[in-house]
Amino acid sequence: xxxxxxxxxxxxxxxxxxxxxxxxxxxxxxxxxxxxxxxxxxxxxxxxxxxxxxxxxxxxxxxxxxxxxxxxxxxxxxxxxxxxxxxxxxxxxxxxxxxxxxxxxxxxxxxxxxxxxxxxxxxxxxxxxxxxxxxxxxxxxxxxxxxxxxxxxxxx
Amino acid sequence: xxxxxxxxxxxxxxxxxxxxxxxxxxxxxxxxxxxxxxxxxxxxxxxxxxxxxxxxxxxxxxxxxxxxxxxxxxxxxxxxxxxxxxxxxxxxxxxxxxxxxxxxxxxxxxxxxxxxxxxxxxxxxxxxxxxxxxxxxxxxxxxxxxxxxxxxxxxxxxxxxxxxxxxxx
Numbered sequence: 001x002x003x004x005x006x007x008x009x010x011x012x013x014x015x016x017x018x019x020x021x022x023x024x025x026x027x028x029x030x031x032x033x034x035x036x037x038x039x040x041x042x043x044x045x046x047x048x049x050x051x052x053x054x055x056x057x058x059x060x061x062x063x064x065x066x067x068x069x070x071x072x073x074x075x076x077x078x079x080x081x082x083x084x085x086x087x088x089x090x091x092x093x094x095x096x097x098x099x100x101x102x103x104x105x106x107x108x109x110x111x112x113x114x115x116x117x118x119x120x121x122x123x124x125x126x127x128x129x130x131x132x133x134x135x136x137x138x139x140x141x142x143x144x145x146x147x148x149x150x151x152x153x154x155x156x
Numbered sequence: 157x158x159x160x161x162x163x164x165x166x167x168x169x170x171x172x173x174x175x176x177x178x179x180x181x182x183x184x185x186x187x188x189x190x191x192x193x194x195x196x197x198x199x200x201x202x203x204x205x206x207x208x209x210x211x212x213x214x215x216x217x218x219x220x221x222x223x224x225x226x227x228x229x230x231x232x233x234x235x236x237x238x239x240x241x242x243x244x245x246x247x248x249x250x251x252x253x254x255x256x257x258x259x260x261x262x263x264x265x266x267x268x269x270x271x272x273x274x275x276x277x278x279x280x281x282x283x284x285x286x287x288x289x290x291x292x293x294x295x296x297x298x299x300x301x302x303x304x305x306x307x308x309x310x311x312x313x314x315x316x317x318x319x320x321x322x323x324x325x
Contacts, residue, residue, distance in 0.1 A: 001186060002185070002186025002187030002189065002190055003186060003187060003189045003190050003193075004186075004187045004188070004189045004190075004321055004322060005186075005187070007318075007322050008322070030254075033249060033253050033254075036249060037249060037250055042245065042246065042249065059229075059245035059246065059248060059249050060229070060245060062245075062248065062249060062253055063220050063223060063224050063245060063248050064224055066220060066248070066252070066253065066256050067217075067220060067221060067224060073253065073254075095322045098315060098318055098319055098322060099319065099322075101315055102315050102316060102319045105312070107311065107312075123311075124294075124311030124312070124314065124315060125288075125289065125294075125311065127314075127315065127318065128285055128288050128289035128311065128314060129289045131193075131285055131289065131318070132285060132286065132289040132290055135190060135193055135282070
């Protein structure tokens with residue numbers, strides 16, 4: 001059984017699901033960005049009263065806002081959000097999630113349960129962590145710093 | 157001065173030569189993806205080009221404008237052709253958003269991530285994933301043997317790489 005087969009067999013529930021940041025309509029971009037900074041996340045999900053995802057605000061949207069003279073950080077977050085929260089359910093195969101992410105050039109996916117309620121966040125990092133966990137012999141054994149040049153010369 | 161002792165050939169009790177690599181066990185892989193992660197160099201496997209470099213004197217406003225126009229998440233910052241930092245979407249969120257009007261004309265060196273972890277263009281895809289997944293750096297610059305910028309790998313390129321191995325037959 002190889003890694004490729006695992007990716008087809010395993011589902012999103014086998015990935016590392018991160019706690020998501022949810023905000024309601026009307027929350028300011030400033031407050032949303034502060035939450036993203038505090039939680040070290042590049043994405044916040046906009047939810048309705050039933051906690052169903054209705055939009056997504058990302059770092060990329062923040063960059064566009066900063067360059068737009070007609071926008072400010074005090075604008076409501078939904079004004080600068082994607083209207084598609086890019087959801088995936090817990091039983092979706094990992095391979096299918098990777099396919100959707102590549103096709104739509106997505107960085108984050110909102111994880112929902114069977115009722116459509118937002119329960120977590122995953123994405124590119126979740127996939128990379130999955131690969132690292134399933135192939136630790138090579139990936140986790142790597143040195144963090146490059147060692148192309150030796151600190152001290154050895155030998156003659 | 158003591159002389160270094162001469163190396164002795166490996167011999168069996170009968171004095172015959174024994175190949176020291178005779179018990180070498182080559183790595184076994186479950187499939188092509190595992191083999192590629194271990195053996196393919198990241199710069200080729202993950203398509204480390206194109207990439208965008210900017211001089212360290214570029215202003216924060218110019219850098220963000222460039223990232224938005226090119227639809228990229230990270231710039232490699234150089235000084236005299238040497239990599240000195242990276243500037244990414246996360247730097248915009250953490251260091252620029254709240255005080256953008258005050259700092260937008262300052263040089264990018266004020267807010268970039270200094271001395272990023274790098275890999276060399278001969279290192280494996282597994283090494284790149286190690287830095288991205290374990291160390292938590294979303295973008296990893298790739299340098300050549302002369303320490304010049306040769307590319308960058310990031311999560312989007314990782315997904316494109318992964319998809320090559322998991323396309324449904």
